[in-house]
Amino acid sequence: MSRPWRNAIVIGILLVLAIAVPRLGLPAFYVSLLTQTWIYGILAMSLDLLVGFTGLVSFMQAAFFGIGAYVVAIGATRYHFVDFWPTLLAAILIAGLVAAAFGALALRSEDEGFIIITLALNEIIWGLAYQWVSMSGGDNGITGFLRVNVGPFHTTDNSGFYYLSLAALIVCLTLLVLMVRSPFGLVLVGARERPRRMAALGYNVWLFRYLALIIAGMFAAVAGVLFAYYNEFVGPGSLSLDTTVQVLIMVILGGTGTLIGPLLGAGILVFLSNALSDITQRWVLILGAVYVVTVMYAPDGIVGLVNRLMAKARSRRELSLAAGAAVGGAFHSGEGPK
Amino acid sequence: MTTVAALHDADALGETCLQLSGISKRFGNLHVLDDVALSVRHGERRGIIGPNGAGKTTLFNVIAGELAPTSGKVYLYGRDITRLPPHSRAKLGLARTFQTTTLLPGLTVVENLVLSLQALTPTRFQCFVPRTRYRGFREEALRLLGQVQLEHCADWLVRALGHGEQRQVEILMALAQRPKLLLLDEPTAGLSAADAVLVTDMLRAYRRDVAMVLIEHDLSVVFNVVERITVLHYGRVVAEETVESIHDNPVVQEIYLGGTL
Ligand SMILES: Nc1ncnc2c1ncn2[C@@H]1O[C@H](COP(=O)(O)OP(=O)(O)OP(=O)(O)O)[C@@H](O)[C@H]1O
Ligand SMILES: [Mg+2]
Numbered sequence: 001m002s003r004p005w006r007n008a009i010v011i012g013i014l015l016v017l018a019i020a021v022p023r024l025g026l027p028a029f030y031v032s033l034l035t036q037t038w039i040y041g042i043l044a045m046s047l048d049l050l051v052g053f054t055g056l057v058s059f060m061q062a063a064f065f066g067i068g069a070y071v072v073a074i075g076a077t078r079y080h081f082v083d084f085w086p087t088l089l090a091a092i093l094i095a096g097l098v099a100a101a102f103g104a105l106a107l108r109s110e111d112e113g114f115i116i117i118t119l120a121l122n123e124i125i126w127g128l129a130y131q132w133v134s135m136s137g138g139d140n141g142i143t144g145f146l147r148v149n150v151g152p153f154h155t156t157d158n159s160g161f162y163y164l165s166l167a168a169l170i171v172c173l174t175l176l177v178l179m180v181r182s183p184f185g186l187v188l189v190g191a192r193e194r195p196r197r198m199a200a201l202g203y204n205v206w207l208f209r210y211l212a213l214i215i216a217g218m219f220a221a222v223a224g225v226l227f228a229y230y231n232e233f234v235g236p237g238s239l240s241l242d243t244t245v246q247v248l249i250m251v252i253l254g255g256t257g258t259l260i261g262p263l264l265g266a267g268i269l270v271f272l273s274n275a276l277s278d279i280t281q282r283w284v285l286i287l288g289a290v291y292v293v294t295v296m297y298a299p300d301g302i303v304g305l306v307n308r309l310m311a312k313a314r315s316r317r318e319l320s321l322a323a324g325a326a327v328g329g330a331f332h333s334g335e336g337p338k
Numbered sequence: 339m340t341t342v343a344a345l346h347d348a349d350a351l352g353e354t355c356l357q358l359s360g361i362s363k364r365f366g367n368l369h370v371l372d373d374v375a376l377s378v379r380h381g382e383r384r385g386i387i388g389p390n391g392a393g394k395t396t397l398f399n400v401i402a403g404e405l406a407p408t409s410g411k412v413y414l415y416g417r418d419i420t421r422l423p424p425h426s427r428a429k430l431g432l433a434r435t436f437q438t439t440t441l442l443p444g445l446t447v448v449e450n451l452v453l454s455l456q457a458l459t460p461t462r463f464q465c466f467v468p469r470t471r472y473r474g475f476r477e478e479a480l481r482l483l484g485q486v487q488l489e490h491c492a493d494w495l496v497r498a499l500g501h502g503e504q505r506q507v508e509i510l511m512a513l514a515q516r517p518k519l520l521l522l523d524e525p526t527a528g529l530s531a532a533d534a535v536l537v538t539d540m541l542r543a544y545r546r547d548v549a550m551v552l553i554e555h556d557l558s559v560v561f562n563v564v565e566r567i568t569v570l571h572y573g574r575v576v577a578e579e580t581v582e583s584i585h586d587n588p589v590v591q592e593i594y595l596g597g598t599l
Binding site for chain 2: 183187
């Protein structure tokens with residue numbers, strides 16, 4: 001079977017499964033965990049666009065997630081701004097604007113400097129949410145707004161919200177896959193690999209990184225909007241450093257530069273954090289352990305590990321078939337970035 | 339003879355492609371370039387030779403915009419580009435290869451070339467159309483690879499190529515930019531003799547409206563490709579001669595001690 005066909009079938013099966021989940025009679029608990037997985041998945045994929053494809057280890061992705069969430073809560077409770085689509089649009093726009101400002105600041109430095117500045121910028125947004133009590137409710141956060149129905153999705157029941165999140169995930173995943181496979185996506189990868197070469201070719205490396213930061217911020221805001229509606233509550237935790245670190249671990253655990261890996265990582269962390277909810281005080285400890293194990297045994301994440309095992313199996317098969325004449329098998333690069 | 343003379347006249351009348359005036363570059367107390375003046379005409383092929391550490395690569399970095407000169411000016415077709423960043427200079431028609439091969443090792447050979455081909459087109463901002471739709475770029479990349487008999491590596495990762503092949507790809511990438519001025523930093527270093535000939539022939543036969551500046555230690559390559567040679571020594575231009583007369587230059591003879599020359 002050729003590769004595109006196999007991929008199409010795998011995607012089809014996964015899609016049918018994902019659609020069937022709420023009807024399988026599983027405990028509502030699992031449906032809600034999967035809903036969270038789709039939401040965090042969008043966030044993790046948005047960060048992967050930066051970490052995996054553009055080579056920017058940004059620590060401020062939670063800020064845009066939180067901005068999306070607070071736009072919903074503040075809009076609904078303070079400005080009677082309750083329609084879904086205008087709210088979503090406002091969240092994306094505001095996140096994009098803040099990303100444009102923050103990106104301009106953060107891209108003045110590279111590598112460690114970039115990490116530190118993005119960390120600091122994330123803390124600024126967190127501090128704002130924490131201390132501007134009259135607007136954000138401070139530590140108590142904001143309640144008193146409700147899920148709204150979106151088109152065919154009756155979000156007040158959990159399966160309706162599940163489908164809304166799934167639809168959002170599919171739209172975001174499709175857009176991001178298109179993006180990384182586009183000419184623009186190739187430029188991002190080039191800028192990650194050898195910025196000097198890209199500049200010599202005539203690419204304004206700064207501009208492409210800047211655009212990537214803004215685009216990623218907008219996707220994170222979509223996840224934030226869903227997160228706010230899902231919980232019908234928003235607190236400063238959503239944009240804290242904890243969230244940033246968790247999302248980063250989702251990306252690394254699943255495999256950077258793969259999009260699907262970070263989605264997988266999101267699922268694993270969501271399920272893990274729930275399974276271990278009795279010992280949540282140790283959650284940071286567990287996250288740390290997950291991180292160490294990943295770095296030690298699967299430095300390119302679960303997707304990278306699977307790819308490596310599959311390549312090994314394939315080359316063993318080819319070896320036995322071609323009795324040692326398998327030249328070039330190592331060069332099957334497929335397409336897209338590695 | 340008439341054609342040669344005519345060519346020479348045309349050259350003499352031709353526009354100046356690259357002009358450097360009073361270029362100096364210091365790293366702390368180290369004077370790497372000292373009041374360098376250089377003028378390369380439209381379509382000219384110029385060699386730059388000089389001992390290790392003479393400042394040749396530093397000069398390229400100043401021309402390409404990676405290093406700002408401590409003093410002096412860089413002009414491209416009369417336009418002052420001294421303060422432009424590298425990518426803006428590339429847009430004005432400047433391309434280069436690096437002394438140590440600088441490619442995108444995790445991408446395929448074709449992807450490297452496509453990046454070069456699309457660099458100055460609006461396609462580079464296209465973010466929702468798959469790359470596979472842009473067949474023209476791929477075909478052009480394959481055509482370029484054909485020139486050095488590397489089509490069979492088109493879909494290999496660059497890091498799977500041998501050193502010599504990588505250098506050839508880097509030169510192809512620079513040519514794919516369709517530059518007006520091409521800076522080549524030791525293009526044949528590390529190539530096998532056969533590949534060096536391939537590259538030399540390709541450069542010599544390349545469109546005559548592209549000016550090239552070539553840093554090279556292998557003087558047979560220099561003599562094959564260029565018309566004039568500039569000699570750099572401790573950051574100073576100590577001689578500028580035609581290929582025919584360089585042997586007779588006393589300063590050059592002294593530096594090279596009659597060795598390779
Ligand atoms: N970024 C830098 N910082 C400090 N010193 C530098 C820097 N770049 C180059 N130099 C020094 O400048 C001098 C000239 O270096 P350059 O690379 O230009 O020489 P070159 O003529 O290209 O030599 P080679 O033939 O070995 O390539 C050397 O002494 C080098 O150590
Ligand atoms: Mg050098």
